[in-house]
Amino acid sequence: MRRWGTAAAALALTAAGLAATAGTADAASGPTGRASSAAACSTAWGSGTKSATGASAAPLKNIRTGRSACYDRMVFDLGGASGKAGYHVGYVDQFQQDGSGEVIPVKGGAILEVFVSASSYDPQTGKQTYAGKAGKPLPGVHLAGYETFRDAEFGASFEGQTQVGLGTRAKLPFRVFQSGNRLVVDVAHHR
Structure with missing residues (x-):
């Protein structure tokens, strides 16, 4: 028993x-x-500032976003750019409009500031090529359902570069790379 x-x-x-x-x-x-x-998912990208020198001869045409199993993605379409695009991407405490210094509120646990060496207008004609408005959400970008992205605000297009404030859930690892005439910013879902 x-x-x-x-x-x-x-x-x-x-x-x-x-x-x-x-x-x-x-x-x-x-x-x-x-x-x-x-x-x-790899999180070896780190969360430190990333930058590269270069200039886009073509103006910014569009900004769009997408999702994957490991990261949320923001893509800057640089028209017919063929050379290396310059960029400066890093986390900031507050998002300040380039040129004026005006603070633009960005929702999220962290703010990733993105500078791309491409203006949102044609430097030859002055005609706007991307419909971003200072201090307003990016046109056509809807972030509902994204795991990492919370907000995307247009900062400015000033002296040949465009500035965007990307609100993220937290300060997470990210990478930046160029693929053809696109500059890509991926932000990981996890550390």
Whole structure:
């Protein structure tokens, strides 16, 4: 009798252990029931300021965003640019409009300030090529449902560069790279 009691207790402990393990697996799953991809996503980008020299001969045409399993993405379309675009991207305590210094509120736990060496107007004609307005949300950019992005405000297009304030959930790792005539800013979902 005593052996059956010990065996039953051992089975109960094993079952409890399996249930706890299953609970941990469920906790790692997202709302869709898929396993979290955080473990598979690289966060080696760091959250320090990133910059590169270069100038875009073409003006800014569009700013758009997208989502992936590991990061949220902002893309700056630089028209027919063929050379290396300059940029300066880093976290700031407050977003101040380039030129005037006026503070522009940006929602989120952190603010990523993005400068791109491309104006939002054609320098030859003065005609606007991107419809951003100082202190206003980026036109056509809707961030509902994004994991990392919270807000995107147009700062200015001043002296050949365009400034954007990107509100993020927290100060998270990010990377910046150029692909053809696009400058890409990816902000990780996790550290």
